Amino acid sequence: MSSYSDAINKYDPVLGLETHVELSTKSKMFCGCATDFGAEPNTQTCPTCLGLPGSLPVANKIGIESTIRIGLALNCTIATYSRFARKNYFYPDMPKDFQTSQYDEPLCSNGYLDVLVDTEEGSKNFRVEIERVHLEEDTGKLTHAGGATGRIHGANYSLVDYNRAGIALVEIVTKPVPDTGEYAPLVAKAYVTELRDLLRGLGVSDVRMEEGSLRCDVNLSLTPKGSKTWGTRTETKNVNSLRSVERAIKSEIERQAIELNNGNTIKQETRHFQEDTGTTRSGRSKEVAEEYRYFPEPDLVPIAPDSKWIEELRSQLPEQPSIGRARLAKEWGFTDLEMRDVATLGAVDLIAETISFGASPSAARKWWAGELARKASEDGVDLTVLKISAKDIARIDVLVTEGKLTDKLARQVIEAILIGEGNPDEVIAKRNLAVVSDDSALLPAIKEAIEANPEAAAKIKEGKVQVVGVIVGAVMKKTGGSADAAKVRELVLKTLGS
Amino acid sequence: MSRITREEVANLARLARLDLAEAELDEYAKQLEIILESVAKVGEVATADVKPMSHATGLVNIFREDKVETSLDREEILKSAPATEDFRFRVPRILDEE
Ligand SMILES: [Zn+2]
Numbered sequence: 001m002s003s004y005s006d007a008i009n010k011y012d013p014v015l016g017l018e019t020h021v022e023l024s025t026k027s028k029m030f031c032g033c034a035t036d037f038g039a040e041p042n043t044q045t046c047p048t049c050l051g052l053p054g055s056l057p058v059a060n061k062i063g064i065e066s067t068i069r070i071g072l073a074l075n076c077t078i079a080t081y082s083r084f085a086r087k088n089y090f091y092p093d094m095p096k097d098f099q100t101s102q103y104d105e106p107l108c109s110n111g112y113l114d115v116l117v118d119t120e121e122g123s124k125n126f127r128v129e130i131e132r133v134h135l136e137e138d139t140g141k142l143t144h145a146g147g148a149t150g151r152i153h154g155a156n157y158s159l160v161d162y163n164r165a166g167i168a169l170v171e172i173v174t175k176p177v178p179d180t181g182e183y184a185p186l187v188a189k190a191y192v193t194e195l196r197d198l199l200r201g202l203g204v205s206d207v208r209m210e211e212g213s214l215r216c217d218v219n220l221s222l223t224p225k226g227s228k229t230w231g232t233r234t235e236t237k238n239v240n241s242l243r244s245v246e247r248a249i250k251s252e253i254e255r256q257a258i259e260l261n262n263g264n265t266i267k268q269e270t271r272h273f274q275e276d277t278g279t280t281r282s283g284r285s286k287e288v289a290e291e292y293r294y295f296p297e298p299d300l301v302p303i304a305p306d307s308k309w310i311e312e313l314r315s316q317l318p319e320q321p322s323i324g325r326a327r328l329a330k331e332w333g334f335t336d337l338e339m340r341d342v343a344t345l346g347a348v349d350l351i352a353e354t355i356s357f358g359a360s361p362s363a364a365r366k367w368w369a370g371e372l373a374r375k376a377s378e379d380g381v382d383l384t385v386l387k388i389s390a391k392d393i394a395r396i397d398v399l400v401t402e403g404k405l406t407d408k409l410a411r412q413v414i415e416a417i418l419i420g421e422g423n424p425d426e427v428i429a430k431r432n433l434a435v436v437s438d439d440s441a442l443l444p445a446i447k448e449a450i451e452a453n454p455e456a457a458a459k460i461k462e463g464k465v466q467v468v469g470v471i472v473g474a475v476m477k478k479t480g481g482s483a484d485a486a487k488v489r490e491l492v493l494k495t496l497g498s
Numbered sequence: 499m500s501r502i503t504r505e506e507v508a509n510l511a512r513l514a515r516l517d518l519a520e521a522e523l524d525e526y527a528k529q530l531e532i533i534l535e536s537v538a539k540v541g542e543v544a545t546a547d548v549k550p551m552s553h554a555t556g557l558v559n560i561f562r563e564d565k566v567e568t569s570l571d572r573e574e575i576l577k578s579a580p581a582t583e584d585f586r587f588r589v590p591r592i593l594d595e596e
Contacts (some may be wrong), residue, residue: 025564032567041585046570084553090515144591159586284560291513296552304558308560 004250005182014230015177016219017128017191017248021170021205022138022212023066029137029168030100043163049166051096057299059084062498063168064303065313066204067135070170072314073131073198078181080211081304082107083278084135084297089290093139094162103294106134107303107467111199115190115338117183123340126187129175140165148324148417169206176219176230184220184253189246192216194344195254196242196322199351209241216240218248218273219315221266226491231256234282238273242346242384244321252280272498276379281368321348325344328352332361338369345373347360347383350390357394360401367393371414381442395424408481409433437484442475445483449474461497468492501534502527 028035030253031308042360047055071078086105111130116123140162172195196207196214207214221233234256239248256266271280319327325348329339332355342348347368354364368383372393376383396413403415405428416427428434436442449471450457456470468489475488506540507527511518521533581588 003557027564027566030560033569034566040572042572042575042587044569046567046577047574050570050575058562060558060564066562081558088513092587127508132583143586158591159583160589163552174546291509295514298552301553301555301557301560303594 003254003258007253008182009225011224011231011253011257012178012221013249013253014223014233015174015180015184015188016233017174017177017188018219018235019172019192019195020215020217021172021186021199021207022214023063023068023168023170024068024203024213025060025062025168025207027060028326029060029063029135030166031055034164034272035161036163037165037213039163042163044163045165045272049095050162051094055191057100057297059300059303060168063135063213063403066168066202066309066315067107067170068131068305069202069317070172070199070204071111071133072310073317073320074108074113074172075110076108076111076130079105079107079109079303081105081302083302084300085294086297087136088293090157094163094165095140095143097241099139100300101135101136101294102134103288103441105299106132107305108133113191114189115194116322117185117186117190118340124183125191126177126180126183128177128187128191130217131175132172136169136171138164138167138169140487151242151377155435157285178223178230180471185200185246185249187220188249188430190244191342192245193242194321196346197343197348198224198329201324203318203319204290209382209386212240217247218245218252220249222253222260224260226363231260232268234266234269234271234280236271240273240275241385243377243380243382244273244475247278248280251278255280271281280338298402305416332365334361334365338365345369345383347373350383353390353394354397357391358399359394363397363400364390364393367396367414371411375418379490386418387420390423399424399428401439403484403486404435405433406435406481406485433482436479436482437485442479442483442491442493444490445475445478446488446495450492450495457496460493465493500531500539501526502530 023029025035027033028044028049031046033044033046033049033111048057052349059491066077070167070246082102082105083493084100085105086098086450087101087103091115092462111133113128113130115126115128118124119124140160141164143159145157145159171345174191178185196209199205199207199214205213209215216239218236218239219233220236221231223230234252236248239245252271259266262326270283272283273280319325325339328334329336330480331388342351342365342399345368350368351361353366354368355361372383372386372388376386379386380493396405396410400407400410412431412433413427414426416431420429453470453474456467457466471492472485472488475483475492476485504523504527507530508518511523520582575588576582576585579587
C-alpha cells in the first residue's frame with residue numbers, strides 16, 4: 001500500500017489556500033509609478049513607494065474596483081466601510097518598514113467558489129468557502145548574494161529592486177476546507193485553476209504563475225479519522241504552478257502522516273515547496289511569534305462603497321468560467337468529459353486563442369491536450385510555460401489541413417519550436433520539413449520501393465489495387481514521413497499502369 | 499499599578515530594532531508609564547458609543563485615476579543609498595532567508 005493511501009485511510013486532511021494576485025493596473029496602488037514586468041531595476045520608483053518623508057499615498061481607483069469585482073465574482077459580501085492598515089515589519093523588501101494592507105476590515109468577505117473534481121463516483125462538486133479578499137501592496141524583489149543559493153560565493157549581502165514594491169496585490173484566503181479526503185490535492189489544484197480562469201475572465205490580472213503574478217500558499221493539517229479536533233497546520237510557500245499545488249499537498253499529507261504515525265507532533269511552521277523533489281522542507285523556525293502591530297493607515301482615507309457603485313460593478317461581471325466552459329463546449333463540439341480534461345489541464349484559454357487564429361476546435365484540442373500536455377508533464381511545468389504560442393499551433397493546423405505537413409512532420413515542427421528554433425514557417429524552411437508532393441522528388445523513391453517489393457508490384461499490375469499500401473508505406477518510410485501519401489499512391493498506381 | 503512591564507519594553511525594543519542596555523529598559527519603562535497614564539485619561543471620558551477615531555477629516559473614497567506618472571531618476575534615488583550594486587540597493591543579508 002502506498003504511503004499516500006495509507007495516510008488517507010488513517011487521517012482526514014483539512015486544506016486552506018492563500019492566493020496572492022498581482023493586479024494588472026497600469027500604475028502602482030498608491031502612486032503613479034509604472035508596473036511593467038521585467039523593467040530595468042529601480043526605474044519604477046518614487047517618493048511614495050520608497051517611503052520617503054513627506055510623500056502621500058492615494059488609492060488607485062481601478063485597484064479598488066478590481067478587488068470589489070473579485071469579491072463579487074467569488075460571491076462575497078462587500079464591506080460598506082473598509083480601512084487600510086499598516087503591517088509593521090523590518091525587512092528590506094519594503095522600504096517603508098511597513099506594508100500597506102488590510103487587517104480587520106477587508107473589502108470583501110464570506111464568499112465561495114465551487115469546483116468540479118473527477119472522483120470514483122464521477123464528477124463531484126466541492127464548495128471552497130472564501131474567508132476574505134483584501135487589498136494590499138506587493139513588496140520589492142531581493143537577490144541574495146553568497147550562501148548556498150546566492151549568486152556570488154563568499155558575499156553576504158542582498159540586492160534590492162523596488163520596481164515591484166507598491167504594485168496592487170489582492171490576497172484571497174479560503175476558510176479551512178474539510179471533507180475532501182483523498183481528493184484534497186485535486187480539490188486544491190481545481191480551486192487554483194478555477195480561480196485563475198475566473199481572474200483572467202475578469203481581466204484584473206494576467207495571472208501568470210511563472211512570473212509570480214499569481215502565487216499560492218497552502219495550509220494543511222491532518223485529523224485522525226473519527227476525531228473532531230483539527231491537527232496543527234503547516235503553511236507551505238513557494239508553490240508556483242498548478243502542478244505544484246497538487247504535489248505539495250500530497251507530499252505534505254504523506255509527511256505529516258509519517259510524523260503522527262511515529263508518535264511525533266506536527267510543528268506549526270512555514271515550509272517551502274521544492275520543485276525538484278516534489279517535497280516540502282522546513283523553513284526558518286521563528287523563535288518568537290510575528291507581531292505586526294497593525295494600525296489603521298492614517299494617510300489613506302477609508303473606502304465606503306455604496307450600493308449603487310457595487311451594483312454597477314456587479315452588472316459588469318463577465319459570465320462565470322463554468323458557464324463559459326459549457327457554452328464553449330457546445331460551440332466547439334466537445335463532450336463534457338473532453339471539456340473537463342481541457343479545463344483540468346488549464347488549456348481552455350489556449351484552445352480559444354488557437355481557434356481565434358484559425359485552427360479547428362478539434363485540432364486545437366488534439367495538440368494542446370495531447371502532444372503538448374505530454375511535453376508539459378514531462379518537463380513538470382504548466383502548459384502556458386511551454387515556449388510555443390497559440391498562433392504557432394494554429395499555423396501548424398492550417399499547414400496540416402492544406403496538406404503541407406503530415407501529423408508526423410507537425411510533431412517535428414512542434415519539437416523544434418519548443419527548443420527555440422523559431423516559428424513554424426522558419427522551422428520548416430530550416431529543417432526542410434515540408435511535405436514532398438513534387439513528382440520529380442518522389443519518383444526515385446517510388447522506383448526504389450517498387451524494386452524492393454516485386455511481389456506487391458506484380459499484384460498491383462494484375463489489378464489488386466488494395467496492395468498499393470505496401471509500396472506507399474515503403475515510400476513514406478524512405479522519405480521519413482515527409483511524402484504526400486495521396487500523391488505517392490497516385491504516382492505508384494500510374495507507374496504500375498493500374 | 500504599572501501599565502507596562504520591563505519585558506514589554508524589551509519586546510518593543512526588539513520589534514523596533516533598538517539595542518537597549520539594561521539600565522535603559524528601566525528608564526524607558528518609567529517614561530512610557532507616564533505617557534500611558536496620560537493617554538489613559540482619554541479612556542475615562544470615552545464611552546462605549548464613541549467609536550475609536552483613525553481619521554480626522556471624515557472623508558471617504560478619495561481615489562486617483564490609474565494613470566502612469568514619471569518615476570524618479572534612478573541615479574538620483576541610488577545616490578542617497580549607503581551602498582548600491584548593479585543599480586540595486588545593497589543591504590546586509592538577513593540570514594537563513596530564502
Ligand atoms: Zn511610486
